[in-house]
Amino acid sequence: MENQTQTGQENLSQLKSMFSDYQKKQTQSTNRKSREDLLAKYFVPRKTKEIFRILPPKAGKKHIEEAFFHVVTTNAAGGKKKHGTVIYCPAHNDPKVPKLGTDGKPLLDSNGAPMLVPAPCPLCARHKTWLAKQDPSLKGIKKENMNDLQLVVKAKNDEIYKEAIKWDAKKFYIVRGIDKGLEKDGVKFWRFKHNYKNQGTLDKLLPILEDYMTSQQADFSDAMTGTDLNIIMTDSEFNGHVYKAISAITAKGKSPLHADPQVMQVWVDDDVSWRDVFLPKKAPNTTPYEFLEMVAGGTSPYWEDTDQTNKHWVFPGRPDLEEKANTRTMNLDSDDDDFEQASDLNEELPRVTISNITPDKVGTFTDDATDLGKETLAAAPVAAPVAAPVAAPVAAPVAETQVADVSDDVTDNDSDSNSDYDDLPF
Ligand SMILES: [Zn+2]
Numbered sequence: 373m374e375n376q377t378q379t380g381q382e383n384l385s386q387l388k389s390m391f392s393d394y395q396k397k398q399t400q401s402t403n404r405k406s407r408e409d410l411l412a413k414y415f416v417p418r419k420t421k422e423i424f425r426i427l428p429p430k431a432g433k434k435h436i437e438e439a440f441f442h443v444v445t446t447n448a449a450g451g452k453k454k455h456g457t458v459i460y461c462p463a464h465n466d467p468k469v470p471k472l473g474t475d476g477k478p479l480l481d482s483n484g485a486p487m488l489v490p491a492p493c494p495l496c497a498r499h500k501t502w503l504a505k506q507d508p509s510l511k512g513i514k515k516e517n518m519n520d521l522q523l524v525v526k527a528k529n530d531e532i533y534k535e536a537i538k539w540d541a542k543k544f545y546i547v548r549g550i551d552k553g554l555e556k557d558g559v560k561f562w563r564f565k566h567n568y569k570n571q572g573t574l575d576k577l578l579p580i581l582e583d584y585m586t587s588q589q590a591d592f593s594d595a596m597t598g599t600d601l602n603i604i605m606t607d608s609e610f611n612g613h614v615y616k617a618i619s620a621i622t623a624k625g626k627s628p629l630h631a632d633p634q635v636m637q638v639w640v641d642d643d644v645s646w647r648d649v650f651l652p653k654k655a656p657n658t659t660p661y662e663f664l665e666m667v668a669g670g671t672s673p674y675w676e677d678t679d680q681t682n683k684h685w686v687f688p689g690r691p692d693l694e695e696k697a698n699t700r701t702m703n704l705d706s707d708d709d710d711f712e713q714a715s716d717l718n719e720e721l722p723r724v725t726i727s728n729i730t731p732d733k734v735g736t737f738t739d740d741a742t743d744l745g746k747e748t749l750a751a752a753p754v755a756a757p758v759a760a761p762v763a764a765p766v767a768a769p770v771a772e773t774q775v776a777d778v779s780d781d782v783t784d785n786d787s788d789s790n791s792d793y794d795d796l797p798f
Pocket residue numbers: 442461462463464493494495496497541
């Protein structure tokens with residue numbers, strides 16, 4: 373009798389989880405966002421005073437999450453360069469992938485389990501190759517003990533190191549919350565860079581949150597007993613550039629998240645994660661991996677919108693991809709990201725259900741699951757055609773209606789522009 377009840381309860385809980393899974397899928401399909409919707413999910417303090425409320429973390433998540441992005445220079449409209457482009461790093465953010473042997477089969481460890489390595493990232497690979505160029509003969513020698521020749525080598529090593537760190541993935545913190553000045557946008561994500569000099573946003577935020585916790589004996593993110601945060605912004609000058617910087621953060625004091633309990637619940641329950649917002653970059657007919665390869669080679673594609681009557685994609689050095697990007701139709705690209713599989717298949721491959729893994733990325737994993745270091749070999753030749761940006765005329769004959777379709781992809785390519793405030797470069 374007891375057993376029967378238990379089984380009944382188990383069934384019920386299984387059924388419950390089915391409903392919640394199904395609901396999740398429903399919201400997942402609406403998680404595909406337009407460029408504007410996506411930008412509305414970024415919290416970027418810019419006004420002199422901003423008010424932000426940190427939301428309680430979802431189950432299994434932290435109040436302040438850590439994620440990694442490359443901050444690099446990419447090509448931009450008008451043949452310009454865009455500095456400080458923030459790009460998702462697969463090696464640091466994606467699940468590890470099986471390491472493949474020279475025969476293409478997964479290598480096993482001594483327990484017979486597949487050996488795992490970080491997902492390949494052409495930018496991390498570039499970082500590694502640069503580091504390897506340093507002269508190792510100085511290892512363990514203190515600067516004051518170096519002779520003149522060694523000092524010359526050291527200076528060279530320092531130059532190499534400076535180039536190498538440009539390609540390194542940078543640690544960012546991400547906080548989920550509500551912009552009290554723009555409540556209609558709902559849940560947003562505040563992303564800021566780790567600062568090695570302890571002068572970053574986190575270093576200003578943590579003492580305030582800790583103080584609130586001890587003085588109020590409450591969780592700063594609690595929907596009832598948490599606090600709104602005042603963020604005071606200022607213009608800060610460095611190296612001739614003016615940056616938006618946080619001058620102070622203060623806790624406003626205990627208050628409910630929102631006067632309307634229903635609104636409050638919607639915000640607290642919102643399933644959108646930072647992975648739905650800070651997406652890997654890509655361009656038409658290219659995977660995020662290929663996009664990273666092009667960034668590493670200096671040939672990152674971009675949406676050319678300088679001439680209002682001739683907006684089009686530019687793929688430096690790749691006229692084939694450029695033509696394809698500017699002539700394809702809606703039908704050809706519509707289902708790239710939405711490739712769904714039978715539900716029982718998903719159960720056998722739990723990794724596929726992780727939100728940021730799209731079918732095209734899974735393809736990339738199996739193709740390229742080798743050492744990060746190896747990737748540079750593949751990435752290096754891409755650098756060759758950098759010098760010759762392809763002229764616009766390729767795209768000229770494209771009919772206007774097609775261009776309108778194509779522009780949808782700006783979502784993927786340029787979701788960061790205007791959205792991340794300039795961090796001080798230290
Ligand atoms: Zn990387």
